[in-house]
Amino acid sequence: MNGTPLNQPRDIMGHPRGLAFIVFTEAWERFSYYGMQALLVLYMAGYLLEPENANRVMGFGAFRTGLEAVFGPLGTQALATQIFGLYGGLIYFTPVIGGWLGDRWLGQQRAVLIGAALMALGHFLMALEAAFLFALLSLIFGAGLLKGNLAAQVGRLYARDDQRRDTAYSLYNMAINVGAFVAPLVCGTLGELYGWHYGFGAAGIGMLVGIVIYLKGRHYLPPDGKRIDRGDRPKLQKGDGTTIAAILALFVVAAMYWSAQFQVWNTYPLWIKERVSRSVFGLEMPVTWFSSLDSLAVLALAPLVILYWRHQRARQAERGDLIKIMQGCFIFGLAYVWLAAGEWLSDGGMVGLMWPVLFHFICAIGFLYVGPVMMALVSRTAPEAVNAMMISAYYLSLFVGGFMSGWLGRFYEPLSPAGFWLLHAAVAGAGALIVLLGYGAFRRMLRLG
Structure with missing residues (x-):
């Protein structure tokens, strides 16, 4: 099925109907991701990693000891930026593994849904200070399963020589930037002004909206392809x-x-x-x-x-x-x-x-x-x-x-x-x-x- 056009009942603006569901799913996924990311360093440096709060995080003592064994002694600010760096890096490492699992074992649709569910769980776990490290792990593995497998389904909506493919990926990337633009305004404002957990909760709700959209459009998406035989691969x-x-x-x-x-x-x-x-017109x-x-x-x-x-x-x-x-x-x-x-x-x-x-x-x-x-x-x-x-x-x-x-x-x-x-x-x-x-x-x- 990979590389062949999908038999869609109706197109939207000249594109397969499934593209709209993928684009809106990605927009909400990016809303949840960037909403949480906008708050993460501020939350850690300004609250969670203060000594009286860090002690409530399960496993944090051993985790910090491991980090300092590699990077040396870390103050609160340095520890916050180091944790963010590891989190941000791993978010982009795990898609390599997630894409392989989607292609070989789970199928891309199942991988996207499992990944989205893990990300939603991670956002909601952020509301529990004790579960902070488990929340980050859930987000990292969830993003690994979702990111590459969702993007791959865009290309599989079109034949290999279909010139609409470039426009489709442009729309997909536009959804990324729209989600990234809106998220800090909503999640960031809630977390920074009203309480950290409100911001993280809003990110989790955004991910749930993305899951609903994906499920609604699942029958318009390309079915998971079969494994390519080793002999058919180019050398x-x-x-x-x-x-x-x-x-x-x-x-x-x-x-x-x-x-x-x-x-x-x-x-x-x-x-x-x-x-x-x-300060802008008297407001900060x-x-x-x-x-x-x-x-x-x-x-x-x-x-x-x-x-x-x-x-x-x-x-x-x-x-x-x-x-x-x-x-x-x-x-x-x-x-x-x-x-x-x-x-x-x-x-x-x-x-x-x-x-x-x-x-x-x-x-x-x-x-x-x-x-x-x-x-x-x-x-x-x-x-x-x-x-x-x-x-x-x-x-x-x-x-x-x-x-x-x-x-x-x-x-x-x-x-x-x-x-x-x-x-x-x-x-x-x-x-x-x-x-x-x-x-x-x-x-x-x-x-x-």
Whole structure:
């Protein structure tokens, strides 16, 4: 069934009816995920990890001992960012395993439903302080089962040569950003202003809505495909090993980018809370709203960036993917230089609101030049025999990036805020430098001509 169009009774806007159910399921899943993520570091650093509260968390003493055996002594803030880094990284590691389980054992539909149920359970367990570690594990394994298997069903709605596939994935990614934009406004506001558990509960309800939508549209979705016989799989060809090595090297660049990007969700909210004047017309803006601003910037700038690329293409001046990735890493580094400049010019006072607001729009341009472009480059250049595997392996760069953001978070207190942001500018800039120095070799190894 994989690769063949589905016999749908009615299309919606020229697309199979099942796409709408997948898109809305993903929007609610991202609502739940980003709603919880917007609160997590603030919740840990500002409440849960205080000594009098941490003692109530089951297994936390042994867990902290294990972390400090690896990373050294950790204060409350460093411990919070390290836990977030591990959580954020594992969220993008487990889909590699979840996709394999969906393909080989559970089937994609069953994997999505089990994953969604685990995520809903995790959100509701967050309301119980004692169950905090079990909540994180439930969310990690749930996301691993849901993420890759839901995305894979988008492609299976279409024949391999169906040009609507690109538009379908664009709509799917739009749902991700819409959910990520709305979630901090709802869950973040509830958690930050009215009580942490209200925010986590709202995230859990959002996941339940996603489950209902998925179940309603399940009969419009592609049935789980059969296992592909080993003899039918394409084989690696001569020279494919060189291409794979180049892609793995680019994953190092991606990991550097994501190390800087993850800090926007990790230590950055703590900086916003401590260092930024958030007063607007006499009202104080919640910290979590800045997470919404990050997604809003992507939604606002994506059409403009696409139009700019189209204009370049018409003039035969569009840059190749490697150049775009290099530019994106450099722009992301400049975003952190901008934050450092805000600290310098504040002269010890509170940083003005314009600095973080414009920071998110600079970050959005960097993301649009790196994230989707890197995925497209891997999809186009990876050998057919391992194409899907290499695309899945890309998420390992997010795993490393999340892990590194937690490790880098320990330097927030020893360094000045400006120095901390310049450190991240250097990390992103190093990614740009690797592409610049290896540009010719990358082109040859990826057979870009």
